[in-house]
Amino acid sequence: MTLLKIETEKTAKGTVKAVFDRFAEAIGTVPETLQLMSASPGLFERHMGVNLYFREHPGLSFPLQCLIRYLTAAACDNGVCVRINASLLKRQGMSAEELDRVREDVSTAPLEERERALLSFVTRVISRPDSATGEDVERLRRHGWSDADILDAVYHGVMMVSSELLTRIFKMATPV
Numbered sequence: 001m002t003l004l005k006i007e008t009e010k011t012a013k014g015t016v017k018a019v020f021d022r023f024a025e026a027i028g029t030v031p032e033t034l035q036l037m038s039a040s041p042g043l044f045e046r047h048m049g050v051n052l053y054f055r056e057h058p059g060l061s062f063p064l065q066c067l068i069r070y071l072t073a074a075a076c077d078n079g080v081c082v083r084i085n086a087s088l089l090k091r092q093g094m095s096a097e098e099l100d101r102v103r104e105d106v107s108t109a110p111l112e113e114r115e116r117a118l119l120s121f122v123t124r125v126i127s128r129p130d131s132a133t134g135e136d137v138e139r140l141r142r143h144g145w146s147d148a149d150i151l152d153a154v155y156h157g158v159m160m161v162s163s164e165l166l167t168r169i170f171k172m173a174t175p176v
Contacts, residue, residue: 002036002170002171003169004036004039005039006035007035008035009030012038015045016038016044019034020034020035027084027087027088029084031080031081031084031163032171033163033166033167036166036167036170036171039170050159054152054156057152059145059146059148059149059152060149060152060156061111062092063089063092063110063111063115064111064118064119066085066088066089066092067085067089067102067109067111067119068119068122068123068153068156068157068160069081069085069157069160070086070099070102071119071157072122072160072161073085073160073164075123076160076165077164078160078164081160081163081164094110098110106120106123107120113143114144114145117139117143118140118150119153121153121154122154122156125154126157126161137150
């Protein structure tokens with residue numbers, strides 16, 4: 001039982017239903033965070049706008065984004081998002097063994113060197129925010145990343161953390 005009144009695949013109507021149906025068709029489920037966002041129509045709309053922004057991102061590849069979500073979800077113990085992103089990465093050709101290796105050592109990610117550098121930075125600063133330095137940012141710039149790309153990649157990881165936190169806060173209610 002959730003603490004908030006939310007839409008589900010069975011109760012959703014209109015735009016929310018259309019979005020839920022697209023997610024269910026694409027990944028086989030409607031993520032809990034997306035269902036939670038339905039409690040606030042304005043936030044739901046903006047959340048979907050952010051998702052569209054990333055889907056059409058000119059600099060961050062789909063595999064890079066999936067790995068950011070996969071590793072960040074693993075770090076914050078979000079099993080649902082780990083499974084969803086693992087499935088997406090397997091569809092991109094990664095094996096279960098490769099996924100396990102990447103969880104142990106981000107440098108083994110099957111990405112271009114510049115993408116591995118950004119992925120490594122994102123996963124490190126998500127778990128240790130105070131570890132980001134100007135030298136890190138300069139190194140990423142030398143790899144060809146713009147400041148917007150760097151911020152967007154970190155924001156993408158932070159979205160996973162905030163999603164997990166929101167679902168933990170509102171997911172279960174103890175009957176009174």
